[in-house]
């Protein structure tokens with residue numbers, strides 16, 4: 001299914017994406033693990049051009065005391081290390097939440113071929129929301145973008161997490 005009824009969404013595609021859409025379930029498992037660690041529950045996974053998973057991580061901002069330790073950044077670092085390259089052309093990144101501006105830029109720098117994200121993030125997202133990084137002329141590499149696989153679970157986890165935070169504070 002390809003739905004593209006918002007002109008400002010550029011090349012974003014909605015619905016079941018690539019042959020490897022099942023990898024989103026790995027990203028969701030990482031988001032659940034992040035939740036259990038007390039981190040904002042976002043998970044990411046990277047598959048090579050053949051669909052083989054080579055990295056899966058969750059958000060570790062609190063654990064690492066590192067504001068850049070978003071799931072996507074950690075997954076890109078792990079994948080680059082694994083394949084001994086600073087770029088990942090032809091690779092697929094799966095993440096449970098719309099990437100922020102930092103992660104979107106990193107995805108471009110890594111030359112990721114396909115970005116899949118589960119839930120949109122109007123607050124901090126930078127793909128269809130806010131700065132819309134991939135519509136910027138200074139961004140030289142734009143991945144294909146697929147949105148919506150696993151959305152319900154990804155959003156549920158986040159809502160749960162923030163509801164619990166509010167209750168505890």
Ligand SMILES: [Zn+2]
Nearest residue numbers: 070099100103
């Ligand atoms: Zn980010």
